[in-house]
Amino acid sequence: MNRYKKLGWNTFIIGIGSMGSKFMIFLLVPFYTFYLSPSEYGQADILMMTISILIPIVTLSIADGVFRYTMDKASKKQVFSTACMILLIAGTILILLTPLLRSVPMLQNYYGLFLTLLIVQLWNTLFQQQVRANGKLILYSVSGLLMSGVLLVANVIFLKYYDMGVDGYLYANLLAFAVNTLVLFFGAKLYKLFSFRAVNKALLKKMLIYSLPLIPNAILWWVMQVSDRYILTFFLGIAANGLYTVAAKIPSLLSMLSSIFFQAWSISAIGEKLKQNDSFFTGVFTLFSCLFFVATEGIMLIVQPFSAILFSSAYHGVWQYVPFLLIAVLLSSFSSFLEVSYMVEKKTKQLLFTSLKGSVINVGLALLLIPTIGILGASIATLAGFLVTWLLRMKQIQFFNQIEFKKMFWMSMGLLITQSVYLSFAGNPSWWVQGMFALGLFVCQSTILVKKFGAFRGSKKVSQEGMVNR
Template sequence: MNKNKELVKNTIIIFIGKACTQFITILLLPLYTKYLISSEFGIVDLVITYISLFVPILSLDLEMAAFRFLVDKRKDIEESKRIITTILFTLTVIAIFCTILFIPLSFFLNIKYKYLIYIVIIMSYFSQYFIQVSRGLGKNINYSISCCINGITTVFLNVIFIPVLKMEADGMLLSMIIANIMTISYLFYSLDLKKYISFNAIRLNYLKEILSYSIPLIPNGISWWIVNASDRTIISIMLSVSANGIYAVSNKFSSLFIGVFNVFQLSWAESVSLHVNENDSNRFISNVINIVLKAFTCLGMLLIAVMPIVFRLFIDDKYNAALDNVPILIVAMIFNVAVGLYSAIYIAKKMTKQVMNTSIVSAIVNIIINLLLISYIGLYAASISTLIAYAVMAIYRHFDIKKMIDIHLDRKYMFKSVILMIVIFTLFYQKNVYCTIMMILIALVECLLNFKYILKLVKLK
């Protein structure tokens, strides 16, 4: 199977599972905004945000190492067994140690839902590991099904726990715990992982190379968390928890947008890792990057254009203030698409220190701009700082990657996109029906003119 067919096949398989999760996130928004006031939604969003910080730190990002090292050894069962067992053993030891520390410390922690939060962290920790193992072994169908199981379980339990049992925030956390347990159970049995796990397969000498790969990803993960999540903390402290609830709603639509890309990103990371050292890899990588950037820029324009209509269909009126930040965050995610494309190249070449360095620069930029502006322009400071941070990271990574791979971006298309985006932004903030219609027409024409790039993305050669 050639590289294009392989990329398309994996993307379609992964899309089925990830789409389930992403669209369920949007479908749950009416439920959350109806039954939770903005301060409650803000608290839950903050909790989930901090969970996303602690999971990669506690796991030492070993789940990502599992994926990358298994890609190279997936045809060698004995080597795969050593990698899977060694990393699982290490993760289990860490989990036991953390639990021993947490139990006495919990008596001194005045944090609501602290026990549920800790269990969510541990379940997410192991769930992410098994998910990455399935990808590393090339079992993308199992990966996709596990995502569907997680998503369907989450939505079913949220519907039961929140409106029926009136459990509110604790119901959301409990649904996350059960969904992760279901995911772990499914992957363990469907992948027949018991044949890959043996105490005799533990190789502590493997840990040095594995940790040298994974540890630089920790500050990278923290930096990503700062870019993605420091906004929530700063908003909650300097404005209010209710304001964070408003901002959380703004983020849901940009999260859906980047979630669509993340489906492709998973198969892209695998393809680059498998083929990065081949003779024609430069042409393949450069071509895909151009096609993907054009396709997602068009998609971003269209999403901004229809947002005044879509927002009012899904979101309760008390969250109307969230609409203003959505276009800025969508443009930020277009830059995030570029960041993700370049990130796969670093991962493929096992250059995780460069991933760390570029992420740290972006995180610093995000915090400084946010703190400087939030007292003057409120929630706009968070969205603008996120946009600038991703733009800085994308530009930094582009020129750094060009030292290794000859990537040529279509400058004419980039210039045209900037002009069109300025026009769409101007129309968006006029907030009237005629401007919305004009926006949609402009975005549709642009999508039709560039539909060939979307076709190229899925064309089997």
């Protein structure tokens, strides 16, 4: 199968399931704004974000090692069993630390739910990576669709009919993740891969050498995505975090596409051991960037009326915080694309330096800007952090010269950043000005696509003539 077609097929299959669950989370945002106050939504979001950062720390990011070494054709039973032992130990330690963790003010009222949800998500992360590495992408997608259905029904029951507030939000997520975890475990017959005898210390050492550097990288990535919310809560209160959380959900449409593509892209890149100077690598980046430039522009155009229609009146003003967050997600997606290059080479340590510098910029600017200009400062800080990270990774793997159609690429980036500044500070942006930005970007991207597909046809013709001459 043609490499582009295979990547497209994998993206489609993963997208079916992931789009279901991730899009459902996005569609539930208006629902949450009607049944949760800004302070309640802010509290629920802080708890879920805390779980997301604890997962790589508690598990030593072993799930990433499972994916990488299973793709390397190592013994699936040894890889999976070794990872399971890490999770069993991690779960035991968490339970033993209950008296200490229960004393954390943020967790006191929700500790039982918080701990249960954390442990379920630990196993869910491992099972997802194993199933994906095993190539069972249809099961992966079906389980995602089922999870989205459970999440919808559970939220309606717990929030609308029982009015359970933050507890209901957590119960709905717990039920959805539990169903997804069980479907993956039994659907892929993962129980057949586990054996205490298959635990391999030598393999564990190799997996940890690969996965341990990903822990601080995940923390630093999380710092850029989430630390602003803690700083907002400290300076402006939990309600301000609730507003920012809703604003961040709109760019999640873009990050949803990015995460789907990244899962398929990592399978292709690692499976074929691609180098960043491979024509397939650069060709995919060209098409990937075109899609994301256009998608970002599309969301930019509708964000203001979209917010007024979907969200309750308490959240109508959040659209002003979205443009910078959209560019941040765009840059984060580009960074994730390049991250695969590090995974192929197993050079995960090098990721730390780029993420560290980006997170320092993010936190520093957030501390400076949030007290000065409020919630908008958090958006600007996030954009700056991801911009620095992306540029450093481009420099580190020497990808600046690999970009195709450079002038059009950088012109598109400049147009989007300028438009985001205009939208965030204009107050009442003009549709005419918006249209001019959109037209400029679409001309740039259309030019790139025409030239790219022209090159495809040319190379295909040369290949066919070569076969005829033989």
